[in-house]
Amino acid sequence: MTNLNVMRVVWPAFLAACLLELVVFAVVDPTALAWSDRPLGLSAQGVYTLAFFAFWAISAASCALTLLLLKTAAEVNGCPFKPQERPQGCPHPAGKA
Numbered sequence: 001m002t003n004l005n006v007m008r009v010v011w012p013a014f015l016a017a018c019l020l021e022l023v024v025f026a027v028v029d030p031t032a033l034a035w036s037d038r039p040l041g042l043s044a045q046g047v048y049t050l051a052f053f054a055f056w057a058i059s060a061a062s063c064a065l066t067l068l069l070l071k072t073a074a075e076v077n078g079c080p081f082k083p084q085e086r087p088q089g090c091p092h093p094a095g096k097a
Helices: 003-027 044-069 073-077
Strands: none
Touching: 003 044
């Protein structure tokens, strides 16, 4: 994955995580959260931090899937070899002979 593609995934995911953090914690009190009827044992800041990174990871996965689905058939099925190294039956890249 190129640096540009990394930024295409990470930046929108960061913005989505920021928005999710604002929306979720406008409604949910982080100190009232529990797991299996036990308090989480984290400070409010710890819950905010973990939730932010969870939101960011989920959003990044979604953005990466979108980037993958934007690939053309030629990009997915194209031969990764140089023309002189191309094995028999390996398709030509899009628009190149």
